[in-house]
Amino acid sequence: MEIQSIKNRFGIIGNSPALNFALQVATQVANTDLTVLIFGESGVGKEAFSQIIHALSARKHNPFIAVNCGAIPEGTIDSELFGHEKGSFTGAVDFRKGYFETVNGGTIFLDEIGEMPLGTQARLLRVLEAGEYIRVGSSKVQKTDVRVIAATNKDLLELTEKGKFREDLYYRLSTVPIRVPSLRDRRDDIPLLFRKFAVDFAERYKAVPVQLDDEAKNLLINYPWPGNVRELKNIAEQISVLSEDKQISGSELRRFIPETSGNRLPMLIPGNGTTSSGSHEFNNERDILYKLFFDMKKDVTELKKMFVEILQNPSAASSHYSSFTNDLKELKPSEVFQPAALTTAQPVVIHNSSEDIHHHEEVEESLNIMDKEKELIVKALKKHKGKRKDAASDLGISERTLYRKLKEYDISE
Numbered sequence: 001m002e003i004q005s006i007k008n009r010f011g012i013i014g015n016s017p018a019l020n021f022a023l024q025v026a027t028q029v030a031n032t033d034l035t036v037l038i039f040g041e042s043g044v045g046k047e048a049f050s051q052i053i054h055a056l057s058a059r060k061h062n063p064f065i066a067v068n069c070g071a072i073p074e075g076t077i078d079s080e081l082f083g084h085e086k087g088s089f090t091g092a093v094d095f096r097k098g099y100f101e102t103v104n105g106g107t108i109f110l111d112e113i114g115e116m117p118l119g120t121q122a123r124l125l126r127v128l129e130a131g132e133y134i135r136v137g138s139s140k141v142q143k144t145d146v147r148v149i150a151a152t153n154k155d156l157l158e159l160t161e162k163g164k165f166r167e168d169l170y171y172r173l174s175t176v177p178i179r180v181p182s183l184r185d186r187r188d189d190i191p192l193l194f195r196k197f198a199v200d201f202a203e204r205y206k207a208v209p210v211q212l213d214d215e216a217k218n219l220l221i222n223y224p225w226p227g228n229v230r231e232l233k234n235i236a237e238q239i240s241v242l243s244e245d246k247q248i249s250g251s252e253l254r255r256f257i258p259e260t261s262g263n264r265l266p267m268l269i270p271g272n273g274t275t276s277s278g279s280h281e282f283n284n285e286r287d288i289l290y291k292l293f294f295d296m297k298k299d300v301t302e303l304k305k306m307f308v309e310i311l312q313n314p315s316a317a318s319s320h321y322s323s324f325t326n327d328l329k330e331l332k333p334s335e336v337f338q339p340a341a342l343t344t345a346q347p348v349v350i351h352n353s354s355e356d357i358h359h360h361e362e363v364e365e366s367l368n369i370m371d372k373e374k375e376l377i378v379k380a381l382k383k384h385k386g387k388r389k390d391a392a393s394d395l396g397i398s399e400r401t402l403y404r405k406l407k408e409y410d411i412s413e
Helices: 003-010 018-031 046-055 077-082 117-131 156-163 167-173 184-204 214-222 228-242 249-252 283-311 316-329 367-383 388-397 399-408
Strands: 038-040 064-069 107-111 132-134 139-142 147-152 177-178 348-351 362-363
Touching: 003 018, 003 046, 018 177, 018 184, 018 348, 018 367, 018 399, 038 046, 046 064, 046 107, 046 147, 064 077, 077 117, 107 177, 117 147, 132 249, 156 399, 177 367, 214 249, 367 399
Parallel strands: 038 147, 038 177, 064 107, 107 147
Antiparallel strands: 132 139, 348 362
16 A cells, blocks of 8 residues: 555655655554554654554454553553453452453554553563463463554663663564654654644634744744644644634744743853854753752752851750751652652751850751651541542552552551
């Protein structure tokens, strides 16, 4: 089937060589049972390629299902994919079929495969190699005939080096890799896509399609589009709904496009860190260092002021200490749940002389944030009568993170 007819059938817009090559590979591999790994940035349309492969395959009359691995909690993903037996875990009140059983004979699209837990990766590898799986809580081997198409916006090889993704699974999945280009790699397609979206939204809202002048087109083409096609579609809808003038100028378009340099850190002096066009080149590491240095300077200045005040007025020490502990108690759950828990068990030194330090008292105080974290989790679960979803929402974390914390702290519900 010709590439242009594929585009017409599935609504693919664009003529970039990278896009045409990706479509060509998808059509060539469609009529096989080979496993395909689609990779590309978020918002480029990876799921559309999985649907193209399924629709052009011999399995097109059988089921197709898309599963977002990052959206399923770690404790339930095995049950979702492979099913479970009655009573296999708390809440398993009945037998349940998994996706690999219900989609037997069809195609399963595993989006965000890099988010899949390592234990589930081992089960998936067995499906790919032998077409076998075992339901959660069962010992009986089940057979399945499902074609797997996976997608990711992460570097899986880098994850394998960090031990977060199985190397054998990576090579088993990437039998045929397909790279979907970002919008920055197909800039000539941006005006075509915008026009298509503008016409679609005009029909939906019964309005006149918006049009761009030359300045607006250049602005649209040169914007980096971190959200890719998804972001372009959203902006096209905003303009179609909110713009009173249907002839869009560059100044009008700037109202809808986010600022590309959103950091508030000091700008570099032009000369060493500029491009030929005069725009500054920043990297994230440099920005982070700038922020770290400014925060450190601020903290050191505040500490100096506090110790000078204590030396001049010893009675101020207790008020500083009580203020610090009160601030800690008032921390919000979202501020407590940080990736790295900090344990502080340092003596608090209170000087009783403003001239010479001859006498001091040591007050041992343990401020273990992990203990506070565990205490908050227990309180939230009691408050919501064991409902994880409500407790996680109250704590300001995801249900998946809450599940991991329950195992980490060995908290029984």
